[in-house]
Amino acid sequence: MLSKKTKYAFHALTYLGKHRDQKTVLIQDISEEYGISHKFLENILLELKKAGILGSKKGKGGGYYLIKDPKDVPLSKVIRLLDGPIALLPCVSLNYYEPCVECKDEVKCGLNKVMIQVRDEMLNVLENKTLADILDKE
Amino acid sequence: MLSKKTKYAFHALTYLGKHRDQKTVLIQDISEEYGISHKFLENILLELKKAGILGSKKGKGGGYYLIKDPKDVPLSKVIRLLDGPIALLPCVSLNYYEPCVECKDEVKCGLNKVMIQVRDEMLNVLENKTLADILDKE
DNA sequence: TATAAAACCTATAAAAAAGATAGGGTAATT
DNA sequence: AATTACCCTATCTTTTTTATAGGTTTTATA
Numbered sequence: 246m247l248s249k250k251t252k253y254a255f256h257a258l259t260y261l262g263k264h265r266d267q268k269t270v271l272i273q274d275i276s277e278e279y280g281i282s283h284k285f286l287e288n289i290l291l292e293l294k295k296a297g298i299l300g301s302k303k304g305k306g307g308g309y310y311l312i313k314d315p316k317d318v319p320l321s322k323v324i325r326l327l328d329g330p331i332a333l334l335p336c337v338s339l340n341y342y343e344p345c346v347e348c349k350d351e352v353k354c355g356l357n358k359v360m361i362q363v364r365d366e367m368l369n370v371l372e373n374k375t376l377a378d379i380l381d382k383e
Numbered sequence: 384m385l386s387k388k389t390k391y392a393f394h395a396l397t398y399l400g401k402h403r404d405q406k407t408v409l410i411q412d413i414s415e416e417y418g419i420s421h422k423f424l425e426n427i428l429l430e431l432k433k434a435g436i437l438g439s440k441k442g443k444g445g446g447y448y449l450i451k452d453p454k455d456v457p458l459s460k461v462i463r464l465l466d467g468p469i470a471l472l473p474c475v476s477l478n479y480y481e482p483c484v485e486c487k488d489e490v491k492c493g494l495n496k497v498m499i500q501v502r503d504e505m506l507n508v509l510e511n512k513t514l515a516d517i518l519d520k521e
Numbered sequence: 522t523a524t525a526a527a528a529c530c531t532a533t534a535a536a537a538a539a540g541a542t543a544g545g546g547t548a549a550t551t
Numbered sequence: 552a553a554t555t556a557c558c559c560t561a562t563c564t565t566t567t568t569t570a571t572a573g574g575t576t577t578t579a580t581a
Contacts, residue, residue, distance in 0.1 A: 246467070246468055246470070246471060246472065246473065247471045247472060248567095248568065248569085249568080249569070250568080250569080252472060252483070252494075253485075255494050256485065256494065259493060259494060269527095271527075271528095272527085272528080273527095279485040280484070280485050281485065282569090282570060282571080284570070284571060284572080285569070285570055285571085287528080287529080288530095288570095290528090291528085291529070291530085294528095294529095301527095301528060301529090302527085302528080302577095302578080303526095303527060303528045303529075303576070303577040303578060304525095304526065304527055304528075304576090304577050304578025304579060305525070305526045305527065305577095305578055305579040305580070306526080306527080306578075306579060306580095307526080307527050307528060307577080307578070307579090308527075308528080309528085320497070320501070329384070330384055332384070333384060333385045334384065334385060334390060335384065345390070346418070347391075347394065347417040347418050347419065353521065354520075354521075355397060355516075355517040355518060355519065355520035355521035356390075356393050356394065356397060356517050358517075358520040359458070359512055359516050359517050359520060362508075362512070363458070363508055363509065363512060366504075366508045367505060367508070370500075370501055370504045370505070371501065374497055374500070374501060378493075378497050379493040379494050379496075379497050380493060381493065382492075382493035382496040382497060383491065383492075383493035386538095386539065386540085387539080387540070388539080388540080409556080410556080410557085411556095420540090420541060420542075422541075422542060422543080423540070423541055423542080425557080425558085426559095428557095429557085429558070429559085432557095439556090439557065439558095440549085440550095440556090440557085441547085441548050441549045441550080441555085441556060441557050441558090442548070442549030442550040442551085442554085442555060442556065442557085443549075443550045443551060443554060443555045443556075444549095444550065444551085444555085444556095445548095445549075445550080445555070445556055445557070446556075446557090447557090
């Protein structure tokens with residue numbers, strides 16, 4: 246399951262996507278819309294900004310706005326950013342690889358082989374579905 | 384990512400699958416092979432037994448053994464048993480459904496719609512890959 | 522230029538979940 | 552009868568997640 250952080254990130258991105266006509270959106274608008282703590286959401290939006298998905302403007306009249314085209318924001322990117330690895334095991338993660346301590350030889354591990362296949366099929370979905378798909382269905 | 388519990392379950396099932404020629408396998412054999420705490424593994428094997436995947440025999444000469452054909456043990460079954468939902472959001476889980484508290488109307492939620500698609504594609508993989516696939520690669 | 526509004530930053534606390542351990546009870550086999 | 556190993560429950564520890572707190576910087580505008 247996704248963490249709340251990631252789920253909230255998707256909600257926020259959806260909200261920002263739906264309000265691309267206006268220059269900026271306040272954290273508070275989003276936090277009220279979904280009943281998310283202002284401060285908690287703040288951290289999430291900051292991460293999305295650092296990742297280059299959102300832009301922001303400080304001061305009065307400021308707020309956040311989407312700088313990427315929704316079709317260029319794959320689900321995989323948001324999940325990796327807030328939740329970490331998409332792979333089901335550390336030993337098959339592309340971005341967060343770690344060997345399994347209990348595994349003597351990864352090359353001979355059948356679980357490893359199968360999980361690589363699972364990872365690739367999951368990635369195929371999560372890299373091709375984007376924020377645009379979410380917005381299309383709203 | 385899968386929990387250690389689920390990963391250990393897959394290891395144990397693999398071990399049992401590889402030793403189907405012998406009547407029973409001791410918990411200790413598995414825990415030593417993978418360096419898993421005996422007691423921790425005990426709980427895992429118990430759950431697998433309750434789920435009808437393993438059988439056991441008490442007393443001297445006892446132990447665990449696989450009662451299902453490996454090709455009839457899909458990854459999804461093991462994951463659901465030890466880790467819970469496969470879906471990325473509670474509101475799209477088939478086996479562990481819960482509404483999202485922040486969601487006013489699930490029917491109008493684009494995130495919900497997309498995550499249903501993601502779930503179906505993930506399930507397609509996890510229900511078709513089985514213990515047999517792991518054993519084949521060992 | 523003062524003020525208010527808003528994002529930005531860092532640290533920490535609280536809660537929940539995962540991981541691990543303990544100790545015994547019960548049943549079956551030799 | 553003793554041994555062996557499954558079975559069960561409870562508790563403790565650690566890690567992760569979730570949430571909060573308090574201050575700093577930037578910007579618009581009156």
